[in-house]
Amino acid sequence: NGNISFDRILCDVPCSGDGTLRKNPDLWKKWNPGHAFSLQSIQLRIATRGIQLLAPGGLMVYSTCSMNPIENESVVAQLLQAFQGQISLVDISDKLPGLKTIPGLKKWCIIGKNQEIYNSFEEVPKNMQSLARPNMFAPSSDVIEQLNIERW
Structure with a gap:
């Protein structure tokens, strides 16, 4: 059928790099928790494409060097x-x-550029709702249990 698929895929996506702050102290000067807002959609697109290219029974690794749940669990x-x-x-x-x-x-919660904490999308000010989207927040506890996201 002309489709290409792969047995193994590594999605090492662009990220905020906040997991490297200890070994990269220069990052502190530019870093703020809001960096993840602009990265999550590209991370999701790359990982989605990786899954589309994955052969049945294949393995994909999703990798960031971030500690931010917007870039990981979300x-x-x-x-x-x-x-x-x-x-x-x-x-x-x-x-x-x-x-x-x-x-x-x-x-998880979302932390804004000025370190404000939002526990739900409804708490996000209107002027930030184009950056912080509903899908960045944790799904309901019922959905999370079904996903087994805490498993590994």
Whole structure:
């Protein structure tokens, strides 16, 4: 059919880099928590395309060097919802023994450029609603439980 698919895909997406602040102190001068707002949609598009190119039974790694759940759990939750039943999180502990992991977050807030905290989209001021979108917030607890996002 002419379609190309891959057994393995690495989606190392552009990110805010806030997970590298310790080893990259110059980043502190430019960093603010709002950087993730502009990156999440491109991260989601890249990961979506990765899934579309993934062969049945293939593995995709979604990777950022960010600690921000907008760039991590939020993207993964959106992918799991969009591709219901077609993709799932995979335990790789047997393939990478010794890899230190922590469970994914089940709930998170959004932190604005000036360090203001929003727990839901309804709390976001109208002038920021084009940046902070509803899909950046955690889905309902029922949906999160179904997604098993905290699994690995």
